[in-house]
Amino acid sequence: MNKEKLSLRLYQILILLLVPVLLLVLIVRSFSQREYRQRLTERFGWLPSNIKPGGIVVHAASVGEVIAAKPFIDKLLITYPDLPITVTTFTPTGSAQVKKFYIDKVQHCYLPLDISFCVHLFFRLLKPKAVVLMETELWPTLIQRCYKSNVELLLINGRLSEKSLKNYKKLSWLIRPALNKFSAILCQSADNAEHFIEMGANADLVKNSGNLKYDISVTDELQNKISQLQKFIPEHRRLLVVGSTHQGEELPALAAYKKLKNDNPELLLVLVPRHPERFSTVTKLCEEQGFKTVTRSSKQPIIDDHEVWVIDTLGELLSVYALAEICIVAGSFSDVGGHNPLEPALFSKPVLVGENMANFKEITQKLTVANGIVQLEQNSELAVKLHCLLTDQELAITIGKNALGVVLANQGATDKSIETLQSLLK
Template sequence: MSDALFQATLIGFVSSEKHNYAFTSCLTRVYNAHNFIRDICVFKYRLMMALAWLVVPFVCLQRIMTGKDSFATFKARFGFGQGRSANARLIWLHAASLGEFNTLELLLPALSEKFSTYDLLITVSNKLAFERAKNLASGRVHVEIAPLDFSSVINRFLARWQPSCMITIENEVYPNRIFKAAQQALPIIFVNARMSAKSFATWQKNPRLAQQVFSRISYCFAQDQNAFERFSALGVSRERLNMLGNLKQFQEAVPVDHPDLQAVQGVFPYDKTLCVASTHKGEDQIVLDAFARAKKTRPDLKMILVPRHPNRSAEIAALIAAHGFSYATRSRSELPDQADDIYLADTVGDMSLWYSAAATTFVAGSLVSVGGHTPYEPAVFGSAIIHGSQYSNFQAIYERLVENKGSLQADTGEDIAAAWVCLLEPAARSTQIEAAQATLFDSNDKDKMLDEITSKIEALL
């Protein structure tokens, strides 16, 4: 069970209407009489976190057996990491996964320069981001797996590192982490903050808990107007909010030089290949139907299919076989040959290879109620974008892309096939890519934006 799953379970409990009324009333009387519980929702959250300890041994074993954690990383999740800083000045930076870590990398040089007398602690939530982050470790930069949101774990973590402030990149709002940081009077800052409609709706079901959590945020740089309004509605006062814009607009493509990329490009022509990025259950059938339709008129087309969760590989392979397509599977150390139609790229951490290998990308997570995935990464690699209509995680930017003709929206196999065939025309594809990059990327205000962020952090320290 992941840190995020713990939070989802607990917030679900808080929002339930099936609580025993007498139990709640009793606790409320204790609160009124003894000033023991400041807020009943906060107490229930902490109670559920305490109950979650009952499943911890099983979760530990499962994650270690499946390779999602090692013994060392699991120790760190419970606050028993080995890292320490001799510097009394330490800035804690949290980036949940690779997407958030990519944003952090844009901010890190400015932070390092502005706060040259501080050490920097980077925490991440998953193993892949941890492997990337370790490359930044140095005398001043420390890297560790993020602590789970148990009160005792956060206490251990804070006692060991003693940070001067806590900065969260984009998302992951954990109540105990915020409560404990606030108790120590640490500035709590969110940078490039975003919040999906789904997360917002969940927090709205728990207004008292939300108020306790979000009112403790010292400052929030929202990446768009939707995030600004949602953080405000949940308890961040508007004078502590700034709709600064999205740091991802300053991303630059890092040239990819990998033998597997060269091997794929040797048999999958760039302009005839579609990358289907980060599919979720229910989407593979639709994109395979689109592929079958497109191949009726263009039998030379190829597809790189990248599932969001590699453990779905066997299920997807069965769908591919049912359509009669020939394919190779990356997790089996296979590379495609000339006869293959599809490369099932069922590994993690390789998206830059596949964006580089395909002239067009279908950004998945947008055909089902997941909320979509970022359009910045395919665009920065110069891949034209197709997506579905369910993009609430990045609503503002997708709306701008569609309005500026920087992407094509398609929700059915027939429409996806038609969009792809349209983008096979070099002029149409080039025009769309230029529109997407003009919409998404603007380096003119980079220094100004970074200076505004670092200056506010400096003022709060």
């Protein structure tokens, strides 16, 4: 047995030994989100009976990846109208997002655990012509199965940060062989492409195709959602939206809002927690802090007494950004590394982020150069910077227009990804 096969076998044995732990994690998470204990058979590769084989599989792990992959999937449906398109996720929230976007236009199931017999069963039932993975979804057993089955394997929107590169280098014995089994690796930026090559990918496999996250647009469906949401908000209220918050990020936002609201009585703080299991926790936190809070799920119209609106529903972040006066993109006030600032930029909104935007380094740099974002040097500056944007309307409008300009100037990654897939399937 050569070194590569031994490495893969050791990995597979380790994953197999971890199955009880993985199942326990799913069960524990199901206490706060029952969807984690549903459809468990799919986790082991057993697919619903109505799924058609012989098409293209696109894996987008969770909500963020599903949203990023949407332009690609939309064009895939147009390019291959006669092939079944299967979109897989890992998380229930990602699953819900797929269903919300596509209803019955695509097939959907969970990607199985990266265990030999699970992946084997998945492939036997689905018989894909091609598998498309997103960003940093590198699953050695799945990759090996594609390679052995002569299934085209494409990585799109490839992302490998400096931090991830350091961590992956510790597993180079496993990751390097896996990378070189891809048919092509399309990266978000030149930096990411260099990191994949440094990790061990053959240079002729790696290309900088741009970032799919720029390929967003205001669809008719999104415009309808915006119109529906607008009915709940009085015209005189000014929305300060904090999108995709994680634990520990709501309190600084509430503290900043408390400093601003006396001089801005029409201001409404809108909090959009990243994970559904935190919806009730965030609502309770706001109430404990003394704010008159209303939830989106209550379907109550906003009245003058309301100070905080918690969006405890899925798939409405973009719609809320569209109605905001200022958008704060969270994940950047903690060690998460930030979330996508292009989403509010699509609506020409002034975007403010915290210190840590490591996950969106290249995008943040482009927005900064174009004066299309406000990034805090210290998170404690939040209230001060918000005050500047609230009082200087011309500045806020300029930043928003500049942000939209960056979005429009960098579109095109979807077309390049589709063209690459087409060349592989000829």
